[in-house]
Amino acid sequence: MPHSHLDAAGHPRPQLVRDPDWRDLSGPWQFAHDDADRGRSGRWMDPDTTEPFTRVITVPHPPESEASGVGDTDFHPVLWYRRTITVPRPAAGRRLLVHFGAVDHRAEVWLNGHPVGRHTGGHTGFTCDLTDAVVEDGEQVLVVRTEDQPLDAAQPRGKQDWRRDPHVIWYHRTSGIWQPVWLEDVPDQHVSVLHWTPDVAHARVRCRVRLAAWPKRPLHLTVRLTLGDRVLAEQRLLTDLQETAFDIAVPALGHGQDLDDLLWSPEHPHLVDATVLVSESADGADDTAVDRVASYLGLRDIGWDDGVFLLNHKPYFLRFALQQGYWPASHLSASADALRRDAELAKDIGLNGLRIHQKIEDPRFLYWADRLGLMLWEEMPSAYAFGTTTVERVVAEWTEAISRDLSHPSIVAWVPVNESWSVPNPALVPEQRHFMDALYHLTKALDPARPAVSNDGWEISAADIWGVHDYTQHAEVLRERYARGPGRRGEIVERWPGAKRLLLDGVRHQGQPVVLSEFGGATFEPAEGAEWFGYDTVATKEDFAARLESLVRAAVDSGLAGFCYTQFTDTEQEINGLLTADRLPKIPVADLRDILTRTSSLGSD
Numbered sequence: 001m002p003h004s005h006l007d008a009a010g011h012p013r014p015q016l017v018r019d020p021d022w023r024d025l026s027g028p029w030q031f032a033h034d035d036a037d038r039g040r041s042g043r044w045m046d047p048d049t050t051e052p053f054t055r056v057i058t059v060p061h062p063p064e065s066e067a068s069g070v071g072d073t074d075f076h077p078v079l080w081y082r083r084t085i086t087v088p089r090p091a092a093g094r095r096l097l098v099h100f101g102a103v104d105h106r107a108e109v110w111l112n113g114h115p116v117g118r119h120t121g122g123h124t125g126f127t128c129d130l131t132d133a134v135v136e137d138g139e140q141v142l143v144v145r146t147e148d149q150p151l152d153a154a155q156p157r158g159k160q161d162w163r164r165d166p167h168v169i170w171y172h173r174t175s176g177i178w179q180p181v182w183l184e185d186v187p188d189q190h191v192s193v194l195h196w197t198p199d200v201a202h203a204r205v206r207c208r209v210r211l212a213a214w215p216k217r218p219l220h221l222t223v224r225l226t227l228g229d230r231v232l233a234e235q236r237l238l239t240d241l242q243e244t245a246f247d248i249a250v251p252a253l254g255h256g257q258d259l260d261d262l263l264w265s266p267e268h269p270h271l272v273d274a275t276v277l278v279s280e281s282a283d284g285a286d287d288t289a290v291d292r293v294a295s296y297l298g299l300r301d302i303g304w305d306d307g308v309f310l311l312n313h314k315p316y317f318l319r320f321a322l323q324q325g326y327w328p329a330s331h332l333s334a335s336a337d338a339l340r341r342d343a344e345l346a347k348d349i350g351l352n353g354l355r356i357h358q359k360i361e362d363p364r365f366l367y368w369a370d371r372l373g374l375m376l377w378e379e380m381p382s383a384y385a386f387g388t389t390t391v392e393r394v395v396a397e398w399t400e401a402i403s404r405d406l407s408h409p410s411i412v413a414w415v416p417v418n419e420s421w422s423v424p425n426p427a428l429v430p431e432q433r434h435f436m437d438a439l440y441h442l443t444k445a446l447d448p449a450r451p452a453v454s455n456d457g458w459e460i461s462a463a464d465i466w467g468v469h470d471y472t473q474h475a476e477v478l479r480e481r482y483a484r485g486p487g488r489r490g491e492i493v494e495r496w497p498g499a500k501r502l503l504l505d506g507v508r509h510q511g512q513p514v515v516l517s518e519f520g521g522a523t524f525e526p527a528e529g530a531e532w533f534g535y536d537t538v539a540t541k542e543d544f545a546a547r548l549e550s551l552v553r554a555a556v557d558s559g560l561a562g563f564c565y566t567q568f569t570d571t572e573q574e575i576n577g578l579l580t581a582d583r584l585p586k587i588p589v590a591d592l593r594d595i596l597t598r599t600s601s602l603g604s605d
């Protein structure tokens with residue numbers, strides 16, 4: 001089995017890898033629109049039903065995209081997928097699982113006509129156990145029904161448009177299957193969830209292991225942490241619980257003057273390899289082994305104090321761009337190579353992080369952010385109407401997202417709400433503010449080790465970081481609003497730098513870093529009649545460079561804790577990226593890097 005994080009590249013679940021190798025189900029599937037919603041009554045899930053499936057789609061690309069081979073952007077709420085797979089019945093003591101990375105928005109799954117699972121939530125994954133539905137002859141029919149109602153404003157959708165055609169800052173929809181689908185053969189009793197939480201200050205790592213079922217007898221867990229050839233820790237314990245959390249001492253972290261080769265940072269993204277063995281005996285002999293998995297983690301601490309963001313207990317200035325995670329030909333889906341290339345490009349142009357905007361990004365991208373040293377803010381895709389249904393959906397999906405991504409060292413902040421989109425009037429409607437604050441506290445309950453940004457942009461309530469959206473195109477205005485002293489203390493000069501008031505009633509600064517989490521947004525002058533969106537226009541590359549430099553210089557001179565430029569790439573009609581939609585830089589990479597890495601002219605930033 002792989003023992004190095006290097007072997008996890010391209011794996012759809014890179015922090016929990018086991019042998020035998022997984023089987024990718026990406027590629028051609030039979031496909032059908034079901035606009036009349038007749039599929040259930042017509043028994044389209046039955047293995048002998050083939051007539052409705054008249055088209056072929058390339059999974060995992062959404063049918064609205066060209067890459068899918070369908071390319072139909074009209075309203076089609078109900079979709080059906082069908083694929084024949086050849087697998088034998090699992091051996092005694094084994095289970096056959098199918099994993100879906102993400103299916104928007106509801107999914108039902110059948111194997112050979114038997115229901116094997118369902119899931120609601122378009123941005124997080126789920127697993128179905130196929131074992132009991134597998135037939136003897138080895139040829140199995142896997143069918144998936146998905147439902148994604150474009151007009152349901154209570155459905156978390158992020159930047160997916162509810163209108164037929166994209167408008168303003170919203171884009172073509174991504175319906176149905178849009179992240180990898182894959183098979184895995186596992187033992188009956190196996191590791192289903194594995195979490196790592198580093199605690200550098202106390203020279204330890206907290207490990208949480210969840211098993212697929214309650215043990216019938218006590219089992220031994222053995223965890224081994226290595227950095228290259230160096231063994232950092234090994235610990236064994238006995239458990240009779242389905243979920244076990246325990247601390248692993250890492251003595252090497254106790255040497256405060258010799259941490260450079262251990263800690264994860266954008267400059268030195270060291271990753272620690274981990275193996276977890278579940279066995280019936282303490283020595284983990286092969287004949288008593290129950291399950292083995294490989295994983296990795298990064299040793300780093302995140303903090304904030306006195307208006308400063310802290311990485312490994314030292315001030316660290318955030319140089320981010322807003323990343324929509326959207327590609328012209330494939331929309332929100334992407335190949336492993338495309339995901340890697342985005343992480344590489346962000347590093348190449350001098351960024352140390354990206355704010356993933358209105359999307360729960362593919363774990364294959366998170367892997368490259370971990371490996372290359374790219375910090376990320378993870379953000380919950382918003383609904384656009386408040387109510388009980390919105391609350392239920394957002395809470396469920398956000399909880400799943402944090403659980404899935406908790407162990408990635410690249411994620412340094414959580415953003416449950418953006419610009420009040422799921423809570424349109426928190427200043428006027430008490431229950432909306434309660435929900436927004438509840439999401440902050442839910443986030444902190446699930447992961448107290450990272451800051452929660454709560455409502456990013458404006459109408460800030462409970463939050464560990466104050467994210468401000470300010471699209472002035474005048475550097476002198478930025479300097480005035482976020483003057484080095486007041487900005488550092490959170491005493492913002494203007495109450496309304498964006499579309500809404502910055503702070504809700506009763507909110508006071510308590511040392512939170514202030515980050516200019518959206519700014520800039522200039523675009524080249526569009527062609528006459530072209531559909532476009534931006535915050536200002538410039539005529540030439542020289543004008544673009546000058547505008548970018550003036551705004552970035554003002555941001556780094558201000559005493560803010562960091563900035564996030566809008567945006568990383570052009571996205572549909574929103575053509576205000578540092579790169580084009582095809583990932584080409586608008587000015588030379590060297591110039592972008594020089595501007596984005598600029599330090600304060602007033603001293604240390």
